[in-house]
Amino acid sequence: GESVGLHLPTLSVQEGDNSIINCAYSNSASDYFIWYKQESGKGPQFIIDIRSNMDKRQGQRVTVLLNKTVKHLSLQIAATQPGDSAVYFCAENYPLSGSARQLTFGSGTQLTVLP
Protein backbone atom coordinates (compact mmCIF):
# COMPACT_ATOMS: atom_id res chain seq x y z
CA GLY A 1 0.00 0.00 0.00
CA GLU A 2 0.94 3.64 -0.05
CA SER A 3 3.24 4.81 2.68
CA VAL A 4 5.30 7.66 3.98
CA GLY A 5 9.05 7.25 3.96
CA LEU A 6 12.07 9.16 5.11
CA HIS A 7 15.24 9.65 3.07
CA LEU A 8 17.76 9.44 5.90
CA PRO A 9 17.56 7.20 8.95
CA THR A 10 20.14 9.22 10.94
CA LEU A 11 21.32 12.81 10.96
CA SER A 12 24.08 14.36 13.06
CA VAL A 13 24.51 18.13 13.31
CA GLN A 14 26.64 20.49 15.33
CA GLU A 15 24.93 22.48 18.04
CA GLY A 16 23.89 25.83 16.63
CA ASP A 17 23.71 24.64 13.03
CA ASN A 18 20.49 24.26 11.09
CA SER A 19 18.97 20.81 10.57
CA ILE A 20 16.95 19.61 7.61
CA ILE A 21 14.97 16.39 7.78
CA ASN A 22 13.34 15.12 4.61
CA CYS A 23 10.30 12.99 3.95
CA ALA A 24 8.66 11.51 0.85
CA TYR A 25 4.99 10.61 0.76
CA SER A 26 3.05 8.71 -1.85
CA ASN A 27 -0.65 8.97 -1.01
CA SER A 28 -2.10 11.55 -3.37
CA ALA A 29 -5.21 11.83 -1.19
CA SER A 30 -3.20 13.16 1.76
CA ASP A 31 -4.20 16.73 2.52
CA TYR A 32 -2.64 17.37 5.90
CA PHE A 33 0.88 16.66 7.11
CA ILE A 34 2.38 16.63 10.57
CA TRP A 35 5.85 16.43 12.01
CA TYR A 36 6.26 14.67 15.33
CA LYS A 37 9.24 14.50 17.68
CA GLN A 38 9.72 11.39 19.77
CA GLU A 39 12.19 11.23 22.62
CA SER A 40 13.31 7.91 23.99
CA GLY A 41 10.60 6.18 26.02
CA LYS A 42 7.95 8.81 25.24
CA GLY A 43 5.06 9.15 22.87
CA PRO A 44 5.29 11.31 19.72
CA GLN A 45 4.98 15.02 20.37
CA PHE A 46 3.39 17.38 17.84
CA ILE A 47 5.85 19.90 16.37
CA ILE A 48 4.24 21.54 13.37
CA ASP A 49 1.68 20.82 10.69
CA ILE A 50 0.83 22.01 7.21
CA ARG A 51 -2.20 21.72 4.96
CA SER A 52 -1.92 20.74 1.34
CA ASN A 53 -3.02 24.20 0.19
CA MET A 54 0.17 25.67 1.66
CA ASP A 55 3.81 25.21 0.72
CA LYS A 56 5.48 26.67 3.79
CA ARG A 57 4.66 27.14 7.43
CA GLN A 58 6.84 28.53 10.19
CA GLY A 59 6.83 27.95 13.90
CA GLN A 60 9.25 28.72 16.65
CA ARG A 61 12.65 27.67 15.24
CA VAL A 62 10.94 25.17 12.92
CA THR A 63 9.75 25.46 9.34
CA VAL A 64 7.91 22.88 7.28
CA LEU A 65 8.07 22.93 3.51
CA LEU A 66 5.68 21.02 1.28
CA ASN A 67 6.27 20.27 -2.38
CA LYS A 68 3.19 18.55 -3.71
CA THR A 69 4.61 18.23 -7.21
CA VAL A 70 7.24 15.75 -6.06
CA LYS A 71 5.39 14.69 -2.89
CA HIS A 72 8.14 15.86 -0.60
CA LEU A 73 8.06 17.27 2.88
CA SER A 74 10.89 18.74 4.92
CA LEU A 75 11.41 19.96 8.47
CA GLN A 76 13.96 22.66 9.10
CA ILE A 77 15.18 23.32 12.62
CA ALA A 78 17.10 26.54 13.13
CA ALA A 79 19.97 26.80 15.62
CA THR A 80 19.71 23.16 16.63
CA GLN A 81 20.03 22.56 20.35
CA PRO A 82 20.91 19.44 22.37
CA GLY A 83 17.26 19.15 23.40
CA ASP A 84 16.36 18.67 19.76
CA SER A 85 18.02 15.24 19.76
CA ALA A 86 15.21 12.76 19.11
CA VAL A 87 13.55 10.73 16.39
CA TYR A 88 11.49 12.82 13.99
CA PHE A 89 8.54 11.36 12.12
CA CYS A 90 6.56 12.85 9.31
CA ALA A 91 2.97 11.70 9.05
CA GLU A 92 0.38 12.10 6.33
CA ASN A 93 -3.28 12.47 7.09
CA TYR A 94 -6.05 11.60 4.66
CA PRO A 95 -9.80 11.17 4.73
CA LEU A 96 -11.55 7.86 5.13
CA SER A 97 -15.30 7.46 4.87
CA GLY A 98 -17.53 9.98 6.60
CA SER A 99 -15.64 12.20 9.01
CA ALA A 100 -12.95 9.64 9.79
CA ARG A 101 -9.35 10.37 8.97
CA GLN A 102 -6.21 8.23 9.07
CA LEU A 103 -2.66 9.11 9.97
CA THR A 104 0.22 7.14 8.46
CA PHE A 105 3.74 7.53 9.81
CA GLY A 106 7.10 7.17 8.15
CA SER A 107 9.92 5.22 9.73
CA GLY A 108 11.65 8.17 11.38
CA THR A 109 14.98 10.00 11.36
CA GLN A 110 17.23 9.97 14.40
CA LEU A 111 18.62 13.47 14.92
CA THR A 112 21.75 13.72 17.05
CA VAL A 113 23.06 17.12 18.10
CA LEU A 114 26.80 17.17 18.66
CA PRO A 115 28.37 19.56 21.21
Next chain:
Amino acid sequence: EAEVAQSPRYKITEKSQAVAFWCDPISGHATLYWYRQILGQGPELLVQFQDESVVDDSQLPKDRFSAERLKGVDSTLKIQPAELGDSAMYLCASRPSVGLKETQYFGPGTRLLVL
Protein backbone atom coordinates in the same frame (compact mmCIF):
# COMPACT_ATOMS: atom_id res chain seq x y z
CA GLU B 1 -1.92 21.13 30.01
CA ALA B 2 -4.22 18.15 29.45
CA GLU B 3 -2.55 14.91 28.43
CA VAL B 4 -3.46 11.44 27.28
CA ALA B 5 -2.93 8.98 30.13
CA GLN B 6 -1.87 5.39 29.67
CA SER B 7 -1.21 2.54 32.06
CA PRO B 8 0.75 0.56 32.79
CA ARG B 9 3.88 2.20 31.43
CA TYR B 10 5.71 -1.11 31.26
CA LYS B 11 4.47 -4.69 31.11
CA ILE B 12 6.42 -7.94 31.03
CA THR B 13 4.49 -11.09 30.37
CA GLU B 14 5.03 -14.62 29.18
CA LYS B 15 3.72 -15.81 25.85
CA SER B 16 0.21 -17.23 25.88
CA GLN B 17 -0.75 -14.93 28.77
CA ALA B 18 -3.38 -12.20 28.52
CA VAL B 19 -2.46 -8.52 28.82
CA ALA B 20 -4.54 -5.37 28.90
CA PHE B 21 -3.66 -1.72 28.38
CA TRP B 22 -5.71 1.27 29.45
CA CYS B 23 -6.00 4.72 27.91
CA ASP B 24 -7.74 7.87 29.11
CA PRO B 25 -7.85 10.47 26.33
CA ILE B 26 -7.85 14.22 26.75
CA SER B 27 -11.22 15.32 28.10
CA GLY B 28 -13.68 16.07 25.34
CA HIS B 29 -11.75 14.27 22.63
CA ALA B 30 -14.20 12.16 20.68
CA THR B 31 -11.72 10.28 18.56
CA LEU B 32 -9.33 7.75 20.08
CA TYR B 33 -6.63 5.69 18.42
CA TRP B 34 -4.48 2.74 19.40
CA TYR B 35 -1.14 2.34 17.65
CA ARG B 36 1.63 -0.24 17.84
CA GLN B 37 5.21 0.92 17.45
CA ILE B 38 8.02 -1.54 16.89
CA LEU B 39 11.45 -0.27 17.91
CA GLY B 40 12.98 1.83 15.16
CA GLN B 41 9.75 2.20 13.22
CA GLY B 42 6.86 4.63 13.08
CA PRO B 43 3.57 3.94 14.86
CA GLU B 44 1.07 1.77 12.99
CA LEU B 45 -2.64 2.17 13.53
CA LEU B 46 -4.45 -0.75 15.15
CA VAL B 47 -7.91 0.68 15.80
CA GLN B 48 -9.76 3.99 15.69
CA PHE B 49 -12.84 4.94 17.72
CA GLN B 50 -15.29 7.76 17.20
CA ASP B 51 -17.01 8.04 20.58
CA GLU B 52 -17.86 4.42 21.45
CA SER B 53 -17.95 3.15 17.88
CA VAL B 54 -15.12 1.51 15.98
CA VAL B 55 -14.36 3.49 12.83
CA ASP B 56 -11.43 1.45 11.55
CA ASP B 57 -10.03 -1.82 12.87
CA SER B 58 -8.78 -3.22 9.59
CA GLN B 59 -5.21 -3.54 10.94
CA LEU B 60 -6.20 -5.12 14.27
CA PRO B 61 -5.31 -8.84 14.50
CA LYS B 62 -8.74 -9.83 15.65
CA ASP B 63 -7.85 -13.40 16.47
CA ARG B 64 -5.95 -12.20 19.52
CA PHE B 65 -6.49 -8.44 19.88
CA SER B 66 -9.62 -6.68 21.06
CA ALA B 67 -10.39 -3.08 21.89
CA GLU B 68 -13.32 -1.38 23.50
CA ARG B 69 -14.47 2.08 24.47
CA LEU B 70 -17.77 1.28 26.11
CA LYS B 71 -18.77 4.75 27.32
CA GLY B 72 -16.93 6.70 24.67
CA VAL B 73 -14.32 7.97 27.09
CA ASP B 74 -11.50 5.68 28.23
CA SER B 75 -10.48 2.60 26.29
CA THR B 76 -8.90 -0.80 26.84
CA LEU B 77 -6.77 -2.80 24.42
CA LYS B 78 -6.39 -6.50 25.16
CA ILE B 79 -4.12 -9.19 23.78
CA GLN B 80 -4.95 -12.84 24.42
CA PRO B 81 -2.85 -14.87 24.05
CA ALA B 82 0.29 -12.75 23.80
CA GLU B 83 2.98 -13.84 21.35
CA LEU B 84 6.68 -13.01 21.22
CA GLY B 85 6.11 -10.79 18.19
CA ASP B 86 3.73 -8.59 20.16
CA SER B 87 6.65 -7.01 22.01
CA ALA B 88 6.38 -3.32 21.13
CA MET B 89 5.27 0.08 22.39
CA TYR B 90 1.50 0.51 22.40
CA LEU B 91 0.47 4.12 21.98
CA CYS B 92 -2.88 5.75 22.51
CA ALA B 93 -3.78 9.04 20.87
CA SER B 94 -6.83 11.27 20.80
CA ARG B 95 -8.13 14.24 18.88
CA PRO B 96 -11.09 16.52 19.52
CA SER B 97 -13.60 15.53 16.88
CA VAL B 98 -14.00 16.01 13.22
CA GLY B 99 -12.02 18.42 11.12
CA LEU B 100 -8.91 18.55 9.07
CA LYS B 101 -6.70 20.48 11.40
CA GLU B 102 -7.31 18.45 14.50
CA THR B 103 -4.00 16.86 15.23
CA GLN B 104 -3.62 13.74 17.30
CA TYR B 105 -2.13 13.96 20.78
CA PHE B 106 -0.23 10.94 22.02
CA GLY B 107 0.12 9.40 25.44
CA PRO B 108 3.44 8.14 26.85
CA GLY B 109 2.76 4.58 25.70
CA THR B 110 2.90 1.14 27.27
CA ARG B 111 6.04 -0.81 26.53
CA LEU B 112 5.25 -4.53 26.31
CA LEU B 113 7.84 -7.29 26.51
CA VAL B 114 6.67 -10.83 25.84
CA LEU B 115 9.05 -13.55 27.04
